[in-house]
Amino acid sequence: MARKTYFDVTRLPGFSTIAVIVFVMLYAPILMLVIYSFNAGSSVAIWDGFSWRWYVTAWQNEQVKEVTLRSLMLAASAATISTALATMAALATTRKRAFRGQTAIYVAINQPLMVPEIVTAVALLILFAAVKVATGYQGMGYLILAHTAFCIPFAYLPIRARLEGMDMALEAAAADLYASPWQGFRHVTLPLLMPGIAAGMMLAFVTSLDDVVISLFVKSAGQDTLPTYLLAQLRRQVSPEINAISSVLLLLTLVLLTTFFLLTRKKD
Amino acid sequence: MSEAESQRRADEVRRSWLLSTPALIVLFLGAMGPLLIMVVYSFLTPGRYGNVEWVFSLDAWRGILFTRDIFDDTLKLADAHLTIFWRSLKLSLMTTILAFAVGFPTAWFIATRPRHMRAFWLFLITIPFWTNLLIRTFAINQIIRNEGFLNTALLKLGVISAPLQLIYTDTAVFIGMVYVYLPLMVLPLYAAIDRFDTRLLEAGYDLYASRLTVLRRIIFPIVKPGIVAGSILVFIPALGAYVTPRVLGGGKNMMIGNFIELQFGQGRNWPLGAALSVVLLIIVAAALLVYVRFANRDSTHG
Amino acid sequence: MQSQPQQQGKGASVSEDPAVEVRHAIKQFGQGDSAVRALDDVSVSIRRGEFFTLLGPSGCGKTTLLRLIAGFETPTSGQILLDGQDITNLPPNKRPVNTVFQSYALFPHLTVAENIGFGLKMLGQSRADIAARTAEMLALVQLEAMSTRKTAQLSGGQQQRVALARALAPRPKVLLLDEPLSALDLKLRKEMQSELKRLQTETGITFIFVTHDQEEALTMSDRIGVMSRGQINQIGAPREIYAHPTNRFVADFIGETNFLIARMQGGVATLPGDVALPLPGSRADGQVTLAVRPEHVRIVSRDTAGALPATVSHSVYFGTDSHVHLRLADGTEVVSRQQTDAEGAASPEAGTGVGVSFPAGAVQVLED
Ligand SMILES: Nc1ncnc2c1ncn2[C@@H]1O[C@H](COP(=O)(O)OP(=O)(O)OP(=O)(O)O)[C@@H](O)[C@H]1O
Numbered sequence: 031m032a033r034k035t036y037f038d039v040t041r042l043p044g045f046s047t048i049a050v051i052v053f054v055m056l057y058a059p060i061l062m063l064v065i066y067s068f069n070a071g072s073s074v075a076i077w078d079g080f081s082w083r084w085y086v087t088a089w090q091n092e093q094v095k096e097v098t099l100r101s102l103m104l105a106a107s108a109a110t111i112s113t114a115l116a117t118m119a120a121l122a123t124t125r126k127r128a129f130r131g132q133t134a135i136y137v138a139i140n141q142p143l144m145v146p147e148i149v150t151a152v153a154l155l156i157l158f159a160a161v162k163v164a165t166g167y168q169g170m171g172y173l174i175l176a177h178t179a180f181c182i183p184f185a186y187l188p189i190r191a192r193l194e195g196m197d198m199a200l201e202a203a204a205a206d207l208y209a210s211p212w213q214g215f216r217h218v219t220l221p222l223l224m225p226g227i228a229a230g231m232m233l234a235f236v237t238s239l240d241d242v243v244i245s246l247f248v249k250s251a252g253q254d255t256l257p258t259y260l261l262a263q264l265r266r267q268v269s270p271e272i273n274a275i276s277s278v279l280l281l282l283t284l285v286l287l288t289t290f291f292l293l294t295r296k297k298d
Numbered sequence: 299m300s301e302a303e304s305q306r307r308a309d310e311v312r313r314s315w316l317l318s319t320p321a322l323i324v325l326f327l328g329a330m331g332p333l334l335i336m337v338v339y340s341f342l343t344p345g346r347y348g349n350v351e352w353v354f355s356l357d358a359w360r361g362i363l364f365t366r367d368i369f370d371d372t373l374k375l376a377d378a379h380l381t382i383f384w385r386s387l388k389l390s391l392m393t394t395i396l397a398f399a400v401g402f403p404t405a406w407f408i409a410t411r412p413r414h415m416r417a418f419w420l421f422l423i424t425i426p427f428w429t430n431l432l433i434r435t436f437a438i439n440q441i442i443r444n445e446g447f448l449n450t451a452l453l454k455l456g457v458i459s460a461p462l463q464l465i466y467t468d469t470a471v472f473i474g475m476v477y478v479y480l481p482l483m484v485l486p487l488y489a490a491i492d493r494f495d496t497r498l499l500e501a502g503y504d505l506y507a508s509r510l511t512v513l514r515r516i517i518f519p520i521v522k523p524g525i526v527a528g529s530i531l532v533f534i535p536a537l538g539a540y541v542t543p544r545v546l547g548g549g550k551n552m553m554i555g556n557f558i559e560l561q562f563g564q565g566r567n568w569p570l571g572a573a574l575s576v577v578l579l580i581i582v583a584a585a586l587l588v589y590v591r592f593a594n595r596d597s598t599h600g
Numbered sequence: 601m602q603s604q605p606q607q608q609g610k611g612a613s614v615s616e617d618p619a620v621e622v623r624h625a626i627k628q629f630g631q632g633d634s635a636v637r638a639l640d641d642v643s644v645s646i647r648r649g650e651f652f653t654l655l656g657p658s659g660c661g662k663t664t665l666l667r668l669i670a671g672f673e674t675p676t677s678g679q680i681l682l683d684g685q686d687i688t689n690l691p692p693n694k695r696p697v698n699t700v701f702q703s704y705a706l707f708p709h710l711t712v713a714e715n716i717g718f719g720l721k722m723l724g725q726s727r728a729d730i731a732a733r734t735a736e737m738l739a740l741v742q743l744e745a746m747s748t749r750k751t752a753q754l755s756g757g758q759q760q761r762v763a764l765a766r767a768l769a770p771r772p773k774v775l776l777l778d779e780p781l782s783a784l785d786l787k788l789r790k791e792m793q794s795e796l797k798r799l800q801t802e803t804g805i806t807f808i809f810v811t812h813d814q815e816e817a818l819t820m821s822d823r824i825g826v827m828s829r830g831q832i833n834q835i836g837a838p839r840e841i842y843a844h845p846t847n848r849f850v851a852d853f854i855g856e857t858n859f860l861i862a863r864m865q866g867g868v869a870t871l872p873g874d875v876a877l878p879l880p881g882s883r884a885d886g887q888v889t890l891a892v893r894p895e896h897v898r899i900v901s902r903d904t905a906g907a908l909p910a911t912v913s914h915s916v917y918f919g920t921d922s923h924v925h926l927r928l929a930d931g932t933e934v935v936s937r938q939q940t941d942a943e944g945a946a947s948p949e950a951g952t953g954v955g956v957s958f959p960a961g962a963v964q965v966l967e968d
Pocket residue numbers: 629630636637638656657658659660661662663664665812
């Protein structure tokens with residue numbers, strides 16, 4: 031370039047190029063996956079024209095229906111319970127004078143984030159195997175408990191953030207205006223906390239829906255979730271049916287995440 | 299403190315504990331407690347059909363590094379295990395390095411966009427972070443498998459005459475892990491760069507420093523906390539990766555995660571699996587400690 | 601209870617009918633080395649229906665005292681009485697006292713009307729009663745047109761009015777106001793000052809008002825309590841506090857003051873330059889500090905009898921008046937305020953030797 035341009039100190043040569051390549055590489059595989067879910071042929075590499083065929087196939091697949099329902103039920107239960115527990119914990123640990131044991135609570139809540147999933151999964155397998163033998167109970171309780179536990183930190187984070195951003199004078203004002211502690215919570219704290227709670231619930235739901243490893247080790251026979259089912263399918267012939275299911279899951283995640291961002295952004 | 303004051307305070311603390319208790323119980327039953335039981339299991343004897351027999355044994359811990367020779371009963375280094383450990387460590391480190399190499403420019407790019415556009419670029423990085431890891435790994439699988447898009451295209455173009463064997467190699471696992479863990483590197487790097495005062499750069503250039511010197515001497519030291527956080531966030535899950543090596547590495551190119559799983563399946567050696575898990579846990583704890591050290595030192599000297 | 605002796609600063613007379621009484625309140629935050637004593641033995645009695653102002657610099661404990669009365673804090677020791685009843689350990693929601701917060705603390709998820717009706721709703725009043733009282737309050741603060749708006753859509757002054765209406769709606773016995781005007785610009789502030797005063801007179805509710813703005817305190821209050829470092833230094837009517845400050849802090853904090861060191865003996869003060877000034881009212885002995893307001897410092901010719909010799913060091917012109925800075929024989933600086941007269945006569949030249957005198961009634965002997 032002959033024209034002398036303003037010397038931009040923040041510009042480092044090649045960085046933008048790398049960044050653009052990174053963004054393309056990040057989305058290209060996902061895009062391919064979605065594109066081939068509409069393939070009329072049964073290959074995931076050769077394009078045979080557009081068709082809804084694989085979505086129909088997936089929709090008619092009883093097993094897919096079953097595992098999807100199970101995954102949704104599991105995610106809904108885990109998200110609801112973990113959000114309720116995380117809300118209580120956040121109320122207990124935020125905006126208070128520090129008390130002995132507070133750090134311990136904080137560490138305990140975030141502990142699932144720090145341990146590799148495979149380790150938690152194996153540890154749960156060991157414990158639940160023993161409990162299954164002892165009690166004979168084989169139900170969904172194990173999956174729900176395990177998912178609830180690792181969803182707690184995800185639900186906790188946005189709730190805590192919302193609480194910290196909340197003016198403490200509001201609750202003082204409620205008390206000043208004759209609200210009992212419970213009334214103050216019910217009429218002031220809770221409504222103001224709602225966006226944080228919804229955001230936490232959404233993150234928990236997405237996190238539960240994504241999980242493969244822990245479900246794989248905790249589930250009893252016949253308790254496949256959507257991700258463990260998909261993983262098992264990979265051993266067999268891959269067909270665009272997997273792509274179709276994955277695309278639907280992607281869409282669901284995208285909708286939830288967008289809602290999350292809108293919910294958390296409104297605050298500022 | 300007056301009696302009323304300390305009474306109020308005690309009530310408040312008691313309420314805090316009461317409110318936290320349900321979450322703590324679930325966390326103990328579903329996350330923390332099982333880890334303790336796992337440690338106990340690593341000191342037991344494997345059962346014949348899986349599970350354990352309640353007989354104390356150090357075999358599992360010995361078995362991490364050594365095998366007993368079937369013929370003369372001597373202890374030998376377990377080469378197969380060492381290979382797996384080495385692969386795990388190598389791949390995780392390589393993943394961290396490549397993720398940093400491409401993640402830093404990306405984070406820098408985002409941080410230097412006009413303010414109103416940054417949220418958009420950040421959102422683009424965050425979406426993959428929250429989308430299903432399994433699906434993202436599938437996407438890579440479909441592209442690099444022998445009959446996948448890449449090979450089909452290259453064959454059609456006549457660049458190659460036989461499909462490239464990419465899938466089920468260490469390279470595939472490496473590429474896959476960089477792909478899935480990259481957002482974990484970019485986000486903390488962005489956070490660190492965003493706080494960075496660009497006037498420092500101007501000062502640097504005023505002093506006739508070259509771009510490379512500025513990068514090395516000014517930028518890197520200042521964003522170091524972000525680099526450390528990003529590296530730990532990538533390294534820890536990479537080291538414990540299970541899905542990516544399974545989907546892209548196949549049965550042969552195992553990492554520790556898959557090796558642990560094996561002990562609870564065909565291997566039928568739960569104590570060894572438990573011991574390996576404890577080792578993984580210790581490595582992760584050490585990495586976290588390094589991080590805490592760094593973070594603390596930085597905040598006091600920053 | 602009423603017969604107990606009142607612990608108060610000098611200026612205040614004993615009230616027969618106190619609305620709020622604070623007795624020997626001590627409030628300590630933290631423990632050990634890091635302990636902060638926000639209130640250090642504060643006793644004050646606030647009369648029913650008066651406009652009482654707590655005035656003091658930042659960090660002197662005004663908010664803490666207010667929070668103690670509202671019930672957000674429990675005193676480390678001491679008592680709070682409302683209408684003669686001990687309310688020290690009553691939670692805020694059980695005290696018939698309402699607060700206007702410095703940040704207003706309006707509920708952002710509720711409308712203006714819902715904000716105002718909040719207290720009545722919590723008290724369990726009927727819908728009809730709440731609606732009637734809310735309408736009444738909206739009219740009082742002239743916000744009828746805004747009743748269905750969310751509070752974020754209001755201007756600062758309007759938010760201020762909502763906060764006021766919300767606190768007044770439940771008909772509290774005492775209204776606490778913590779620097780309610782500090783966030784407003786000067787013009788709005790002046791407007792709200794008279795508005796507040798009007799509301800107080802109309803409702804007859806006892807107001808305890810916190811400010812660190814002395815002018816605000818002087819113009820609005822029936823009585824002022826001047827605070828510093830967790831203690832109340834003086835309580836009195838605005839005139840009394842201004843004209844007869846009892847200590848150096850009060851004299852310095854309210855208005856501008858010249859301080860002179862003098863030696864007292866038998867009702868006569870000996871000033872720098874060996875000038876004797878008879879102060880019959882004072883029984884002090886030994887070295888004392890005298891306070892004289894700049895408007896009482898007169899510049900006279902050097903040889904006037906009883907005048908202190910001084911040199912003009914410089915003067916500053918302010919339009920309606922000017923400040924002449926003078927140096928006394930011992931180096932003490934004294935400021936004299938001179939009204940600008942019609943002729944616009946110039947202030948004396950720097951370096952001119954002059955005399956300084958003041959009427960005996962304008963000199964205040966301070967306690968410390
Ligand atoms: N919750 C608390 N914990 C510790 N110290 C506190 C607390 N609240 C107040 N203090 C301390 O008590 C002292 C008095 O504070 P207070 O808020 O009452 O001052 P103030 O007169 O209202 O000041 P301002 O005019 O700045 O509002 C200050 O030194 C403050 O730092």
